[in-house]
Amino acid sequence: MSWITEYVRPKIRGLLRREVPDNLWTNCESCNQMVLTKELHKNLNVCPHCGHHMKALVADRLSWTFDNGDFTRIELPSAPVDPLGFRDQKKYTDRLKDARSKSHVDESLIVAHGTIGGHSAVVAVMAFEFMAGTMGAAFGERFVAAARLAVLQKSPLVIFTASGGARMQEGAISLMQMPRTTIAVQMLKEAGLPYIVVLTNPTTGGVTASFAMLGDVQIGEPNALIGFAGPRVIQDTVREKLPEGFQRSEYLLDHGMLDMVVNRKEMRETLGRVIGLLTRASADVTAPPPAATPEPAASASA
Structure with missing residues (x-):
């Protein structure tokens, strides 16, 4: 055998068989x-x-949103792991373990704080990669914690929604998070702090029916599916053909459900501008009126 057969040919075959x-x-x-x-x-x-x-992962969403990608995640409260002892094809506790292993996050809501456009802000991001971003007791605890942090820091709260709705494995407990998150939003309003909602694809179910539609400013990503029930369910119920683009961001914008639809590349700049406008307006409302200028005394010759 020649050196070509023994050395060159195996090298060439190795290069050609390199796996992609x-x-x-x-x-x-x-x-x-x-x-x-x-x-x-x-x-x-x-x-x-x-x-x-x-779709975007939580870590990417946070990096894209904060200035220079710098943020600090906060430690969030825990909740009962399996309040109902639920089991379908597998135990609920096993589903949670699998979700944490695959998604590398521990729940469907992650909270961080930093600056957006130079303004301090608290940002909560729903993790669709964790059980389709469903809302359970732990989610409710985290949402309340995010609102409390915003009040403590006197900062706006921005939330990115992406969810399939309430978490069926927690039954009525998951539905109780709808009024709970609504009360947390009210805390922000009473403190005079902006609450900004960015709805991404998809945002459905009990999330849409509660905190996701209570923002002072409602922003949607392009062509995001936003609604309570899915369009197929609605069409089968009303037995009518739905309008083109029904339940998409652009349709909701045209019908007054959203304030704007913003491309992801422009989201940080838009959020910074909106936060600046809202916090400036809030400061103008709460600032004391200027002291009246005393009138000059009448001259003696008068």
Whole structure:
């Protein structure tokens, strides 16, 4: 055998058989175009071909939102792990363990604080990667903690919603978080602090029916699905064809349910501008009126 057979040929075969990583490319859900995952992440998970806004992980969302990607996550209170001892195909406790292992977050709401556009802010992000961002007792505890931190720091609260609704494994306890989160929003309003909601795809169920629609400013990401029940359920119920784009951000904007639809690339700048306007207006309202200027005394010759 020659050196070509023994050395060169195996090297060439090794190069040709090199495996391509599974996550090298990402398929756009909207236009089905293949996008390099690295390039997609640089583009904030927005498809460069059609502009479709793909789902975002909590860590990415926080990094994109705060100035220079700098933020501090807060330690959040715990809640009963399995209040009902629920079991379907597997135990609820096992589902929680699996969700934590796969998502690398411990619950469906993560809270951090930092600055946005130079303004201090508390930001809560719903983790769709954790059991579809469902709302349970632990979520309620965390939402209240976020509101209390905002009041303590005298900062606005910004929440990014992404959820399938209430968590069925906690039954009525999950539904009780709807009034609980509503009361937490009221705490912010009584303190005169802005509450800003950014609705992302999808935001549905009890989340939409409670705190997600109570913002002082309601912002939607492009083409996000926002509603209580899904469009197919509604169409089967009313037995009528739904309008084009029903329950999408642009449709809700046209019908007065949202204040604006903002591209993800412009979200930080928009939030900074809105927070600046709202906090300035709040300061103007609470500031004492200027002291009256005394009138000059009448001259003696008068």
